Amino acid sequence: MKKSDTEQIRAANRADLITALRVYGPIARVELGRLTQLSPATVTAITAELAEEGVILTRESPEARQGRGRPRVLIDLNPDRGCVLGLKLSINEVRLMLGDLKGHIVAESVVKVKTQSLDENSLNAELVRQADQFIDAHPGYRERLVSLGIAVQGFVDTHQGRVVWSPALNLRQANLTDALAEHFGCPVELANDANCIAYQIRRQPQHADTQNFAVIMIGYGVGGGLIVNGDVYSGHFGAAAEFGHTKYSHEGPQCACGKRGCIEAYIADYALYRDASAVMEVAATDRRHPSEKQMQKLTAKAREGDAYLTGLFTQAGRVLGYGIANLMALMSPERVVVTGPGIRAYDLMEAAVHEGIEEALVPELVGQATVEAWPWSEDMTGQGIIALALRHFR
Ligand SMILES: [Zn+2]
CATH class of the missing domain: 3.30.420.40 (ATPase, nucleotide binding domain)
Known part of the structure; x- marks a missing residue:
């Protein structure tokens, strides 16, 4: 093995340890080894180096103070080091x-x-x-x-x-x-x-082991993010993954990107609001950005049973389902996470999402990946x- 290979492996191991500490810290050395699948010798060598540089701090776990067995040392990133x-x-x-x-x-x-x-x-x-x-x-x-x-x-x-x-x-x-x-x-x-x-979702402890998944963001637009082999996949030209502008229909409604029939043109807030305003009185809005309050009102009206609006959300769900089916066929992800402000109406779309997936995907692939709604927070x-x-x- 060339020297540069050894150095590269060491650098990659060090980066993995730092990332794991960010997700799970403070944590015992042995746990860190288990999570990163690095050998005890490697974990000891790298943590010694990180301690010397002031990148990590160690402290005894609270259990040690209660006098139960040998003190357990927990390590954590030093938040002030950078x-x-x-x-x-x-x-x-x-x-x-x-x-x-x-x-x-x-x-x-x-x-x-x-x-x-x-x-x-x-x-x-x-x-x-x-x-x-x-x-x-x-x-x-x-x-x-x-x-x-x-x-x-x-x-x-x-x-x-x-x-x-x-x-x-x-x-x-x-x-x-x-x-x-x-x-x-x-x-x-x-x-x-x-x-x-x-x-950010990849960094949550419950997803930190998931190596391949897709995130779909619905709301003011429709976006997509792919995690491939544990990292964000941005593609050869750096522009992946524009899920919202993949197509549902070649003669579909106008999309904000200038084309027609994009998935976004059925699901985004502006699309739902535009389609609602075609048949009912809705408050005038900024051309492309209905407010959260306006969207909440629309959603509430659909939940009360307005047939036209429930139809719109069902259609949005079906279109999303077709898009997810394409993603599943293409990427074979472990899971698909749906989030974004538009998740406020996911209960109105969910059944149609699954119908769409079943309609669009070969039966053998249906059910392989889970589809999960993730609560939305502006801070993500x-x-x-x-x-x-x-x-x-x-
Ligand atoms: Zn588009």
């Missing part, structure tokens, strides 16, 4: 977040930025200015900065650091990483919101981009 800065871009708003080495968000702030009217240079200059101001408000963090992460809705080329298209911007092919990377002298990770959420995107940025800490 930090990352996350930026979440939405329409005319940027959320700034500081994450510690454990991935916890320790400070955040929301600022108004005219994301829809600035050109590429001005937007980059404004992001640098806001990031500077935010980190200066938290003394001691700039020195420990490992990397930055930017989360944005829409099509993203994660390799090139470019936002190909986003509802938050009026720009196409805008590079948002180079200016920040140069200014802060560290790597900048760019990801779309669905990939942030997929990675922010936590996900912090976690993605932390992959640069090695």
Whole structure:
């Protein structure tokens, strides 16, 4: 074996240990070995190195204090050994977040930025200015900065650091990483919101062993994230996985992306609201963004038994089911997780989702993967981009 191979394996083992500590810490050394499937000798060698660098801290477990047997030593990441800065871009708003080495968000702030009217240079200059101001408000963090992460809705080329298209911007092919990377002298990770959420779900202890799964985000749009062999799969061109813009019908309704018949054009909030407004009086709304309150109202009306609305949600469920069937046929995932603000109406869609899967998929493949609804929280995107940025800490 070449020396570089040994070094690469050691670096990969070290990264695995750090990730496992982030998910499970504080934890005993023997458990860490079991979870990472590394040998006791490897775990001891790497943890000794990490302790020397101040990356991990050790403490005795509470059981030891109660005098039951030998003291058990738990190890954990030292949260203060490094930090990352996350930026979440939405329409005319940027959320700034500081994450510690454990991935916890320790400070955040929301600022108004005219994301829809600035050109590429001005937007980059404004992001640098806001990031500077935010980190200066938290003394001691700039020195420990490992990397930055930017989360944005829409099509993203994660390799090139470019936002190909986003509802938050009026720009196409805008590079948002180079200016920040140069200014802060560290790597900048760019990801779309669905990939942030997929990675965040992957980090939950109950999913940390799941190597291959898909996450579908429904709500203001429809997004997808793939976890392949334990990591976010962004594809050769860095733009995977645009589940929402795969097609259901070639002559279907208009989608926000400009094409027709996309899955999103049946399921997204704007699609449901548009279709509802065609036959009933609904409050006027911002052209593409019905509010959460308006969507709640629509959902409540369907639950009360309005036949047209229940039909709309059933159709959305069936379309989602067809999309999931395609994913299952293509990827053979262990599970498919559905989340996002649109999960508010999942009870109205669920039966049709399963019908759609059964209609679309060869019987032998039905039931192999589980479909699971995951409760939605607005914070998942922010936590996900912090976690993605932390992959640069090695
Ligand atoms: Zn589309």
